[in-house]
Amino acid sequence: MSAAGGATRLRSPRTAAFLRAAAVSFAAGLLMGAVYWLLGIRSPAPPLLGLTGLLGIVVGERAVRAACGRWRRPASAARDEDPAPEKDSHP
Incomplete structure (x- = not known):
């Protein structure tokens, strides 16, 4: 059994849902930062x-x-x- 597999089993469903939402939010922020950079727009x-x-x-x-x-x-x-x-x- 790997350490990563054991760690995911210890997380509650609520924690896992939060981590997924945080990852999606972070990815959306990275995407928007890239779009701002491509368009030459500075952060408001x-x-x-x-x-x-x-x-x-x-x-x-x-x-x-x-x-x-x-x-x-x-x-x-x-x-x-x-x-x-x-x-x-x-x-």
């Missing part, structure tokens, strides 16, 4: 500024997702804890 933002913008996008996306999750959770929890009152059956 300095690298540090561009990375800072991407960080803001990621943080903003996660903040909205977390806020939406907090707003939805109490309503569903309240439904689960306080069932509708049963109708009284009088003879």
Whole structure:
């Protein structure tokens, strides 16, 4: 058994999916960098500024997702804890 084969078995499916997505993202970035170079176009933002913008996008996306999750959770929890009152059956 090779070391590489053993290492891939230890990764969870979620980690493997992330690594695939990261590799595709990196490859797309390399491709776009090559296209920019071929067309003689300079990057629209300095690298540090561009990375800072991407960080803001990621943080903003996660903040909205977390806020939406907090707003939805109490309503569903309240439904689960306080069932509708049963109708009284009088003879």
